[in-house]
Amino acid sequence: MRLSWxxxxxxxxRGKSSYFSVxxxxxxxxxxLCALQKQGDELQWVLDASFSHSNWQxxxxxxxxxxxxxNTDCYVSLTSHWYQLLQIDKPNVPESxxxxxxxxxxxxxxxxxxxxxxxxxxxxxxxxxxxxxxxVAIPRKDIKSLSKGIYDANLNLQSILIEETATVExxxxxxxxxxxxxxxxGEEIVLNIVKNNQLYFTRRLRGFENLGSxxxxxxxxxxxxxxxxxxxxxxxxFESQLRQSPVRKVLLKLDTxxxxxxxxxxxxxxxxxxxxFEPEIICDSxxxxxxxxxxxxxxxxVKHSVITEKSKATEQGDSNSGxxxxxxxSS
Numbered sequence: 066m067r068l069s070w071x072x073x074x075x076x077x078x079r080g081k082s083s084y085f086s087v088x089x090x091x092x093x094x095x096x097x098l099c100a101l102q103k104q105g106d107e108l109q110w111v112l113d114a115s116f117s118h119s120n121w122q123x124x125x126x127x128x129x130x131x132x133x134x135x136n137t138d139c140y141v142s143l144t145s146h147w148y149q150l151l152q153i154d155k156p157n158v159p160e161s162x163x164x165x166x167x168x169x170x171x172x173x174x175x176x177x178x179x180x181x182x183x184x185x186x187x188x189x190x191x192x193x194x195x196x197x198x199x200x201v202a203i204p205r206k207d208i209k210s211l212s213k214g215i216y217d218a219n220l221n222l223q224s225i226l227i228e229e230t231a232t233v234e235x236x237x238x239x240x241x242x243x244x245x246x247x248x249x250x251g252e253e254i255v256l257n258i259v260k261n262n263q264l265y266f267t268r269r270l271r272g273f274e275n276l277g278s279x280x281x282x283x284x285x286x287x288x289x290x291x292x293x294x295x296x297x298x299x300x301x302x303f304e305s306q307l308r309q310s311p312v313r314k315v316l317l318k319l320d321t322x323x324x325x326x327x328x329x330x331x332x333x334x335x336x337x338x339x340x341x342f343e344p345e346i347i348c349d350s351x352x353x354x355x356x357x358x359x360x361x362x363x364x365x366x367v368k369h370s371v372i373t374e375k376s377k378a379t380e381q382g383d384s385n386s387g388x389x390x391x392x393x394x395s396s
Contacts (some may be wrong), residue, residue: 163185241260251274
């Protein structure tokens with residue numbers, strides 16, 4: 066969706082926002098918002114809000130006006146309720162023609178009579194003999210609706226992510242592979258394996274949606290073991306099929322008040338360091354990362370990543386050196 070001349074002029078007249086960025090996450094049952102401000106060289110999480118799907122556009126516009134968020138750069142993240150993540154064979158065409166060629170296999174994989182917007186992720190490593198792409202497909206009507214709501218609220222929509230890549234934004238930079246397990250309230254666990262800010266592997270762990278209802282004893286009577294099995298399977302695939310060095314750390318952000326105890330149990334079972342996942346963001350005293358939406362915070366953090374990549378590219382004398390985050394998808 067393009068801005069009209071009237072919208073563009075209004076945007077210029079509003080002036081620069083005092084906020085660094087806004088992240089908005091569209092989940093299955095609500096629309097979540099967070100805002101970051103720059104404090105010297107650090108980012109601080111300063112606003113947090115939730116809106117109902119039924120009238121999120123009006124609630125968002127009112128919130129933006131009330132907190133003087135107009136003209137802030139906005140980044141959107143979608144949870145799995147909004148998109149399909151598919152794996153297809155990479156078309157045997159020049160790189161410049163890949164996007165157009167994807168349309169044909171997608172017709173057989175997506176429901177008919179629905180117009181989709183799609184993009185693809187190019188994995189940084191492939192299993193032997195494979196040449197795959199991970200494709201994200203979102204109904205065009207949904208993209209138009211959420212874009213209009215954000216523009217009408219006087220926010221500057223910059224990009225739209227999916228839950229898996231939003232989490233990557235928050236993962237600390239490391240030459241060693243890191244596994245992160247992130248779970249929004251009542252949702253499936255998203256397991257990512259990340260190295261050097263690139264997503265090598267992602268999958269969803271089903272059957273843990275009620276994790277927050279289990280006691281410490283119940284966790285130790287099979288739940289933790291089941292979780293460790295899924296982590297080990299993912300590590301085995303990463304090391305043997307993608308031929309990568311072993312994972313060195315596990316980061317947890319799960320929907321349970323027993324995260325510390327669960328981390329200890331996993332560490333004892335797997336012999337790997339297991340830490341609570343805390344982004345490199347200053348957390349205002351009224352907020353906490355345990356209850357945060359990492360899909361929302363990760364979206365807001367994108368601007369920092371973009372600025373950092375541009376700075377590195379300038380130092381290296383190559384403005385095109387930024388590497389897009391990619392994924393190997395497993396069911």
